[in-house]
Amino acid sequence: MPDLFDTPPDPAAAPKEAPRPLADRIRPQSLSEVIGQEHVLGPEGPLGAMLAAGSLSSVIFWGPPGVGKTTIARLLAHASDRHFVQVSAIFTGVPELRKVFDAAKLRRQQGKGTLLFVDEIHRFNKAQQDSFLPWMEDGTILLVGATTENPSFELNAAVLSRAQVIVLERLSLADLERLAQRAEKTLGRALPLKAPAREALLEMADGDGRALLNLIEQVMAWKVAAPLDTDALSTRLMRRAAKYDKSGDEHYNLISALHKSVRGSDPDAALYWFARMLEGGEDPRYLARRFVRMAVEDIGLADPQAQSHALHAWEVYERLGSPEGELALAQTVIYLALAPKSNAGYMAYKAARALAKKSGSEPPPKHILNAPTRLMEEQGYGAGYAYDHDAEDGFSGQNYFPDTVRRPVLYSPVERGFERELKKRVDWFAKLREKRNS
Known part of the structure; x- marks a missing residue:
């Protein structure tokens, strides 16, 4: 009796006349055939090192669409001799997950491990994510999650603490060219495109290998007498919209x-x-x-x-x-x-807020407080205040900080743009203040 949520039968076993997408026909059969992601799969990469040591752990693949997340997960299951099970967070709830875990538990009792690949894992809520934890801890499943969103924001800390996040990168133009050559070899003929049009086709894929193979299938289906130029290609194909999520x-x-x-x-x-x-x-x-x-x-x-x-x-x-x-x-x-750049005002503001928080409710010095009543006069409010307009250079140099707060330097203008002039003024007043206080 087949396990629930098992992978569908291998397409290779289907009748030869059954149509198969190009992406499936050229799917890599081993990790060494994967195009791109050398920083992950190479001998010094995290997955390469895990496989060499024979100690594969749960991982979360973070990367854009079409870079090989599903393919690598399948090949990891094969390389580690585990049963591959794939679910999508979009269509799977907690009841379905329980069935997956029960089947994995039974499989483990029979001596077979399970690699559970969860596509769009960031779409699971907290309760669904928490349901993975006990099965990850006792080794019933090896979790391989795939997400296009930042795991730091979308996944529970408990899941992240039990899985290594591995970043997969968009395919480079060189990677896409290798993929195009593999497709041409499989199809037995070259793309009917001139060199500039071929480069334009690769750029249309925008780093997405799956998108490129879909474009190649379209181009190969055309009946053309001669290789097409860039204008002809653009007329027949719509450029793929750039990947952009206004909230992601x-x-x-x-x-x-x-x-x-x-x-x-x-x-x-x-x-x-x-x-x-x-x-x-x-x-x-x-x-x-x-x-x-x-x-x-x-x-x-x-x-x-x-x-x-x-x-x-x-x-x-x-x-x-x-x-x-x-x-x-x-x-x-x-x-x-x-424009000339300076964050001196920004830094001064943050320093002032920090000082205000630290000094608490310290009152202003009494000499700068108004004394509208006799009682306030008797308390020394306004006593000794120097009116700046009466002072030499229009500057008294008095202290305006609380008596218990040592005078700080919060604003330090830079020698750029208009702040050059402000720095001259700051320095001038500092000299006058020193002169008055002495």
Whole structure:
């Protein structure tokens, strides 16, 4: 009697006339045939080292679609002589998981281990994830999870503590070319494409091996008299949409790249990531808000106009909308990237908040307190206050911190942009203060 949730019969056993997708026909039969992921499967890689030592442990594959997560899991089961069972978190609940665990327990009693591959494991809720723990701990199952989302945010700490996270990378153009050559060998003929069109086809796959094989199947089905150029290929094929999830990892990865490119004063890179986010469908208003933050956090008083520029571009976008208003945002990207940078104001603010938290409820010194009543005068409120406009240079040099707080230096302007002028003023007042106090 077959086990529940076992892998479907091997397609190779199907009748020869049954159509099989190209991706299945050229599926690797051993880990050495896997294209890409050398950093994981090589002798020094985590999986390579595990297999060499004969001590395979539970793992979580984190990576984009079409990079071999399912294929590697199947081959790991074969290499470790375990029964392969695959479930999807989208279609499986706790009752179904119990059946899987019961079958794995029975299989273990018969001397056969089970490698349970869970696709989209991040879609399981906490209770479902917790159900894996006892079976992982007693060795009933070896868990191999696959996720496109950051495991740190999507998986329970208990699961992560019992499994090693392994990052799989998108396939490079060289990897995709090797995959295309393997497909041509299997199909017995070359792609009917000129060299530039062939490169364009690889780029259309966007690092996804499965997507490339699907594209190759389409191209191979065409009846053409001569190899096609790039324009002809683009006419027949739609470019694959860039991978972008406005609420997932790609969103945070790209805004991080954009912000750091602006901070690093690289307008070309900043424009590129700005365009990538727009192409992915990001809301321009979100980007406008982030530009204001960049102006405040990374430019500050080195260029006081940066904040106004970012706010004005936001206003222009609200009035014009897309696509015209996006040009104003693009110009802001350039302006912010080329502006002098300083986080001195940001650091001063954080230091002030830390000092305020530490000093608690210390009152201001009495000489800077108003005394609207006689009682307050008798208590010394306002006594000894020096009116700065009456002092030499319009500066009294008095202490304005609580009496118990030693005067700190919170704001340290940099020698860039407008803060050069502010630094001169800070230094000037410091000298006057020292002179007055002496």
